[in-house]
Amino acid sequence: MFDGLSGYVWTRNNIGESGGEVYRLHGNPGAPDLYLKYCWGAEAGSLLDEVSRLRWLAAHLRVPAVVEFRCSADEAWLLMEALPGETAYQALLARPEEREVVVDALARFLKKLHSIPTNQCPFNSGQAYRLGLARQRLGAGLVDEDDFDEERRGWSASHVWREMLLLLPQAPDLVVTHGDFSLDNILVVGNEVAGCIDVGRAGSADRYQDLAILWNCLGEFDTSLQERLFASYGMPVPDWSKLQFHLMLDEFF
Template sequence: MGDDRVLGEDREEACSAIAVPASLSSAVAGYQWARNLVGQSGGAVYRLHGKQRATDLFLKHGRDALADDITGEMVRLRWLAGHIPVPAVTYFVGTADEAWLLMHALPGQTAYQVMESQPDERIAIVDALAAFLRRLHAIPLSDCPFTSDHAYRLARARARIDAGLVEEDDFDAEREGWSAEQVWDALQTLLPLAPDPVVTHGDFSLDNILLRDGVVVGCIDTGRVGIADRYQDIAILWHSLGEFDPGLQDRFFARYGIADVDRGKLHFHLLLDELF
């Protein structure tokens, strides 16, 4: 996670320190706290900053099912560290129903922040993102112990729908007013998919990629990492780029190396993402 983020009401807000296990107390002492307001499906995320001669830290905390997700992210971070730059795990504490994951911040800002603040650099940023995604997708499948394919994620999505966990008021504008069941039904019409498996990030959005001086320095929010169709990542980044300029979407396809875009897969993975 980045240590050059600017505090802003739309991205994070200052907050008080939360209670942590005794084993974490000394590691978080002396820091100012800010709660992240972006992408909190994996539990509460806090930036710990402002301590003299100390690196910024990030803390993820969750209970029950979210604790399981945070545990899964910890395992994935430790595996990914051997392949691409990710935050180093400083401490992890897990109980039967609660988890805390403390990580060192990576340098830099999110791709979203850089795109927003440096519009003249957007094409170069897209090129850097495409190169990094190709690097991720080139990790040998035999090295990856995690599965995140669409069958696995559909099963999880169905469980989330049945448990009433899908935030229907947070759907993209194209599906405003839809129910989770309508999204589910639309997904079924796009099956079966011809798989093109690679190691995927799972949520390759502009908020989860960090840059510094025009170079991608790593990725965060890795709880969905696993083998899946490459369009799992392609669709999410494509959609994120469209918030700035549709021309950037075409640039991304060209730089990644896609000449014939599979629109069905784009649509499928964007629909699937609504349920998480």
């Protein structure tokens, strides 16, 4: 597969995994820890999306450095250097007394990401594009209804689709987004964000694409953290229609 991997301990990693397989390669003295992603079939193309975005984002933010990428007709392998730190979820869980500090750091990092000029971004993840993908996944029966958020527990995917469309139209507010800005995809060192991972959905989209996902994750800990996110981000009065629209849109992925 790849040369130079002898001496590493391979550990299967399921955090943030979405299709395919992810391995952490560690325990090799003097060598950096690595991550290897392997996808096949319909998911193989997702690694090409990710490697393209990793290379572009590296000029703007801390993301994993691409060591090597290989692909065939129906398989793909991506080898990356591991970022330091723990996930934001782990940080919030381990240090309840420092949660507000971590949320402030998440908001600062998100503002930095969203400040990248959209005219420099070659990737489109906007509303029309995402709705098209969502419709395809709905028609193909690929939506995991058992994984819906609590407020939509027991709904069918078609029900979510109908309710979501009632919230249209949405006035676009385009920024460069991560696309899946969840607590498991953000790395923290000393309560500061060290970087982000799993950037295969990054591209120009409404800022609520990221804000909604992060807001939803923080609700697992305390609603006061959700309020602090928007205040720290500089948006003390959120657009609840946009928030709900993007939460429902994310159910399809």
